Amino acid sequence: AAGVIQSPRHLIKEKRETATLKCYPIPRHDTVYWYQQGPGQDPQFLISFYEKMQSDKGSIPDRFSAQQFSDYHSELNMSSLELGDSALYFCASSSTADRTASSYNEQFFGPGTRLTVL
Amino acid sequence: LAKTTQPISMDSYEGQEVNITCSHNNIATNDYITWYQQFPSQGPRFIIQGYKTKVTNEVASLFIPADRKSSTLSLPRVSLSDTAVYYCLVGSGINNAGNMLTFGGGTRLMVKP
Numbered sequence: 001a002a003g004v005i006q007s008p009r010h011l012i013k014e015k016r017e018t019a020t021l022k023c024y025p026i027p028r029h030d031t032v033y034w035y036q037q038g039p040g041q042d043p044q045f046l047i048s049f050y051e052k053m054q055s056d057k058g059s060i061p062d063r064f065s066a067q068q069f070s071d072y073h074s075e076l077n078m079s080s081l082e083l084g085d086s087a088l089y090f091c092a093s094s095s096t097a098d099r100t101a102s103s104y105n106e107q108f109f110g111p112g113t114r115l116t117v118l
Numbered sequence: 119l120a121k122t123t124q125p126i127s128m129d130s131y132e133g134q135e136v137n138i139t140c141s142h143n144n145i146a147t148n149d150y151i152t153w154y155q156q157f158p159s160q161g162p163r164f165i166i167q168g169y170k171t172k173v174t175n176e177v178a179s180l181f182i183p184a185d186r187k188s189s190t191l192s193l194p195r196v197s198l199s200d201t202a203v204y205y206c207l208v209g210s211g212i213n214n215a216g217n218m219l220t221f222g223g224g225t226r227l228m229v230k231p
Contacts, residue, residue, distance in 0.1 A: 109161025
């Protein structure tokens with residue numbers, strides 16, 4: 001079965017540089033989520049999109065922005081990178097149409113992008 | 119969002135049943151209880167979700183008492199590959215646009231041979 005695709009898988013940047021992470025959700029999934037997981041920390045929700053519109057916003061820095069395109073893929077743009085931005089960035093997707101009482105909160109996570117800021 | 123409390127870590131042996139209990143005293147009427155599993159450097163994976171009583175799937179069982187202030191994830195006959203962090207999440211399942219997940223303080227399960 002198709003899974004969530006993220007690219008690149010690894011990225012190394014210098015401080016103050018910019019980075020763009022890409023996410024391709026499972027086909028026919030209408031919601032995309034972005035999470036950040038720092039070393040030894042729990043995943044933290046950043047932002048989500050439903051049908052190409054921002055639906056929820058979490059602890060996403062102002063230096064970051066994201067969007068979902070007409071083909072449902074999403075990009076997370078990160079500017080003025082800081083050392084503290086080094087983390088695993090996960091994208092997840094879900095389908096509101098497929099939800100049942102036993103799966104409302106089921107999200108399918110991608111393999112993540114490991115960002116290292118030097 | 120309802121706050122959850124679960125053990126920081128647990129040890130078990132292969133073939134044993136593991137029960138991880140999560141407390142969520144402030145759970146709201148429309149909140150669901152969801153469990154995720156995460157291996158190192160991998161994205162979390164949905165295990166099971168329930169509202170009340172007992173839910174069972176091919177991977178685990180979820181027991182929820184009548185007052186819903188706690189829940190127990192039960193993993194039957196664990197193997198070494200079940201070594202992972204297990205997260206208990208509580209939140210509303212009814213949202214037209216999907217639900218953000220709030221991860222906090224999971225349980226690190228170590229399965230020994």
